[in-house]
Structures are given as structure tokens and as C-alpha cells.
Amino acid sequence: MLAFQTIWISENFEKQLKDQALVQFRGISKSFDGAAYAVRDLNLSVERGEFFTLLGPSGSGKTTTLMLLAGFESPTTGEIFLDGKNIVGVPPYHRNIGVVFQHYALFPHLSVFENIAYPLRMRGVPRGELSSRVGKILEVVELDGLESRATSEISGGQAQRVALARALVFEPPVVLMDEPLGALDKRLRETLQEEIRRVHRELSTTVIYVTHDQSEALFLSDRIALFREGVVEQIDSPNGLYCSPKTSFAAGFIGENNSLEGKIVSGSNQVVQIKIHGSDQIVHVPICGAHRHGAEVTLCIRPEYITASPSQSESPQAHRENEVRGYVQSVTFHGDHWRYCTVISQQENQRITVPLREKLSVKEGEMLFLRWEISSGDGFVVD
Ligand SMILES: Nc1ncnc2c1ncn2[C@@H]1O[C@H](COP(=O)(O)OP(=O)(O)OP(=O)(O)O)[C@@H](O)[C@H]1O
Ligand SMILES: [Mg+2]
Incomplete structure (x- = not known):
């Protein structure tokens, strides 16, 4: 035994x-x-x-x-x-x-x-x-x-x-x-x-x-x-x-990333509204856990999730997509893609990548409309 x-x-x-x-x-x-x-x-x-x-x-x-x-x-x-x-x-x-x-x-x-x-x-x-x-x-x-x-x-x-x-x-x-x-x-x-x-x-x-x-x-x-x-x-x-x-820091170190500073102004059903500093532009962002009304946050969006065009959406998809205005800072060639650096609400260096064959017909200083889906992962909030 x-x-x-x-x-x-x-x-x-x-x-x-x-x-x-x-x-x-x-x-x-x-x-x-x-x-x-x-x-x-x-x-x-x-x-x-x-x-x-x-x-x-x-x-x-x-x-x-x-x-x-x-x-x-x-x-x-x-x-x-x-x-x-x-x-x-x-x-x-x-x-x-x-x-x-x-x-x-x-x-x-x-x-x-x-x-x-x-x-x-x-x-x-x-x-x-x-x-x-x-x-x-x-x-x-x-x-x-x-x-x-x-x-x-x-x-x-x-x-x-x-x-x-x-x-x-x-x-x-x-x-x-x-x-x-x-x-x-x-x-x-x-x-x-x-x-x-x-x-x-x-x-x-x-x-x-x-x-x-x-x-x-x-x-x-x-x-x-x-x-x-x-x-x-x-x-x-x-x-x-x-x-x-x-x-x-993690968002910036891993992969390319845009950071927009803003403030949570309201929210419901795990989606908050963030007013981007420097303008009256408001975006919708899914968020895990409770939102803190009035909190200062950084909104991160990967360049590859953003699509852009020189004109505004004809049928705005208010509940599915964000759309903000930006101004073109620079356009650069990177072999397999173009990179557009933009200013959104006075916040510089917000990047978009566009496949080689989809070059946009805009020049420096002109306005672009930037869109990304309101779904988790496409835009996220970090402290
Ligand atoms: N033998 C040592 N004596 C004194 N300070 C040291 C010594 N070895 C490392 N450090 C310090 O410890 C810190 C961490 O160094 P470490 O070598 O671990 O960095 P690392 O992440 O490997 O950087 P890298 O990517 O440049 O190799 C640094 O500030 C470095 O100056
Ligand atoms: Mg080392």
C-alpha cells in the first residue's frame, strides 16, 4: 500500500x-x-x-x-x-x-x-x-x-x-x-x-x-x-x-498606427462617441467594459483600415462607418502602395495606405474624406 x-x-x-x-x-x-x-x-x-x-x-x-x-x-x-x-x-x-x-x-x-x-x-x-x-x-x-x-x-x-x-x-x-x-x-x-x-x-x-x-x-x-x-x-x-x-506605446510599437487625441462625450451599447480635439468632428468607437464619460483618450486606427476619397459619402452609413475630414500633407510612393499623410482636426501625420493602382486624385493641401468601419479592431481606444 x-x-x-x-x-x-x-x-x-x-x-x-x-x-x-x-x-x-x-x-x-x-x-x-x-x-x-x-x-x-x-x-x-x-x-x-x-x-x-x-x-x-x-x-x-x-x-x-x-x-x-x-x-x-x-x-x-x-x-x-x-x-x-x-x-x-x-x-x-x-x-x-x-x-x-x-x-x-x-x-x-x-x-x-x-x-x-x-x-x-x-x-x-x-x-x-x-x-x-x-x-x-x-x-x-x-x-x-x-x-x-x-x-x-x-x-x-x-x-x-x-x-x-x-x-x-x-x-x-x-x-x-x-x-x-x-x-x-x-x-x-x-x-x-x-x-x-x-x-x-x-x-x-x-x-x-x-x-x-x-x-x-x-x-x-x-x-x-x-x-x-x-x-x-x-x-x-x-x-x-x-x-x-x-x-x-504598444499600439505605436507594433505595426503602423495613427493616434488621434479626443474626449468621450457620450456612449451606449458598448459604442462611445469621441469628439476629436481641435474640431467638432465626432466618431463612434466600440469599447470593452464601461466607458468613462469625459475621459481623455487616444483613438488608434491602423492605416490599412482607412479608405479615403476626395468626396463625401453620398449615402452616409452613420451606424456602420465613421467619416472624418482631413487635409493632405504629403503623398509618397512605397513600391507596392502610396502613403497619404493627412492632418485631421489639426492633428498631423495621420497616415493612409492605398494600393499602387488605386492612387487618389488629390494634391497636397486638398481635402480628403477618411472612412473606417465601426467594428472592434478597426479603431480602438487606449489610455
Ligand atoms: N553590464 C552593464 N552595466 C551597466 N549597465 C548595463 C549593463 N548591461 C546593460 N546595461 C543597461 O541596462 C539597460 C538595458 O540594457 P539591455 O542590454 O538589456 O537592453 P536591450 O533591450 O537588449 O537593448 P538593445 O536592443 O540595444 O540590445 C540599458 O540601459 C543598459 O545601458
Ligand atoms: Mg540587446
Whole structure:
């Protein structure tokens, strides 16, 4: 009976461990030499198999967070759990974490094969198994055939794939990548983004990825933590962050966005009326939760949700569409689209994008009527 109970309890304990997040930051803060906090009261969890991205502007604390997890920095306060164990104080080489940096940091005197084999040799993996594991990962990153090359004789993209293979070959529970594609040109970056995504899916490994490139984050991630000045502003899926940003910083950082300042003047049935500052123009905006009459708000509208024409609607769809007047500030060509910068109610730089073949016949200084649907997501309010 006792033996049965012991087995049951230990199985239950293992299940609990499996159920909990693989990585947990609890109340983590980091200040270097007593200076301002690089990371402040960070609480976040990363699930097994997840592709989790730390996104944010330069100096917002992304690398510091990764270094704390890798063990190259220690937190000032708080705890970090990996697979249920508090790893604060555990040296980096005992954390069993794969790391890829922006500058690949390969061993220049070793071949591609030896660079990738290095973590296996450090772990005493027998020769036969070592060869087969390196061979397999070379196939995954599509570098088979290049194994005997010196790393000084391969391209930047190939070097980054060697770094990726070296971080993955010992099958760590989590791989950290800090701007791994930052040094590459746009086209190569896009190719390797596809590759990282494919490798993540193929190996089902957990990846924590750092970038300040929002389109890279949207493309790669299951979830994104948006950093600002050492604090996480929002954690969400790419779709959630793009369509329902909670703050004007999030709305401005992810994708292009217009911000119009205004005041809530009335509301019913989850739709509020906002008077745009600087004029008498009123728009209708769906809102979650209770509206606060008289509140000063920022109304965000993505440029791609706005349609425009030089003339007013003949049949105004008062309950389905907003229509406001704007004046053209500039018209610019962007290859596959035109961009019109407008002034709405004295608020400048409100952008609209128009497909290449739908160029509007308006010039700078002329009036445009801008329309967008009154539906959630097309226009949203942030504080
Ligand atoms: N070793 C250090 N000593 C002192 N301050 C540091 C150190 N490392 C980082 N910082 C400071 O901590 C803050 C966060 O830096 P961090 O490197 O984490 O930013 P980041 O988000 O990775 O930025 P980037 O996108 O430019 O790489 C910055 O203000 C930076 O100057
Ligand atoms: Mg950094």
C-alpha cells in the first residue's frame, strides 16, 4: 500500500512539474552597480515548446533578461525557475541552456563539424553517437556537405546556421537567441527566419528569442512580451498585440498606427462617441467594459483600415462607418502602395495606405474624406 502511494505521489509530482511552465521569472529586478533598473519586477512564464519573444526598443532590458536566464548575470531580487528548480546561483554551464548571439562567436580555428560537436564533447558524448547527432543537426539546418570547412570560409548566413546547430545539438530544454539575425541583410534575414521557424517546429524545442524588429516577432512567435524601459508592457499572441494593444506605446510599437487625441462625450451599447480635439468632428468607437464619460483618450486606427476619397459619402452609413475630414500633407510612393499623410482636426501625420493602382486624385493641401468601419479592431481606444 505504501509503495503504491509512493509511486502515485511521485507520478503526481512529475505530472505537476510537466504541467507547470518550463521557465518562470518571479519578481525579477536587476540593477547594475546600484544604477537605474535595467529590468524591474519581471513576472513571466514560458511554456514547453513555446516560441516566446522579448520585443522592445534599444535599452529596454531584453538582453539583460536573457543573460539572467542564461546565468551570465545575477538578479538583484527575485527568482528564476527552470523546469521547477530555482536556478539563481547555478553557474551557466550547469543550466544546460543553448545560446545563440547576434555575433555568432564560433571558434575560428575549428571546422564546422568541430564547432557543432563542441557542446557534445564537453558532455563526454561517445564518438559514434557524437557523429550521428552532428550529422542529424547538419541536415536540419541544411549545412550537410560543409562539415569539414573552416568557419572562416563560410558566409554570414551559414555561420549563423552553425551557431544555431551548436545551440541545438545537445538538445537543451530551452534555447535562447539574442538578435541572431541582426547582422545579416534583409533577404538573408527573411530566409533564416523561415529556417528558425521550421527548425523550432521540427524539434519542438522551447525558444526564447530577442529582437527589436516587430515584423520578425510577429512572424516567429507564439507569444510576445513587449518591453519598455525594463518593464513588460504587454504579453500577448502576435494577433492580440497587433489587434488589441493595451497602451499607446504598444499600439505605436507594433505595426503602423495613427493616434488621434479626443474626449468621450457620450456612449451606449458598448459604442462611445469621441469628439476629436481641435474640431467638432465626432466618431463612434466600440469599447470593452464601461466607458468613462469625459475621459481623455487616444483613438488608434491602423492605416490599412482607412479608405479615403476626395468626396463625401453620398449615402452616409452613420451606424456602420465613421467619416472624418482631413487635409493632405504629403503623398509618397512605397513600391507596392502610396502613403497619404493627412492632418485631421489639426492633428498631423495621420497616415493612409492605398494600393499602387488605386492612387487618389488629390494634391497636397486638398481635402480628403477618411472612412473606417465601426467594428472592434478597426479603431480602438487606449489610455
Ligand atoms: N553590464 C552593464 N552595466 C551597466 N549597465 C548595463 C549593463 N548591461 C546593460 N546595461 C543597461 O541596462 C539597460 C538595458 O540594457 P539591455 O542590454 O538589456 O537592453 P536591450 O533591450 O537588449 O537593448 P538593445 O536592443 O540595444 O540590445 C540599458 O540601459 C543598459 O545601458
Ligand atoms: Mg540587446
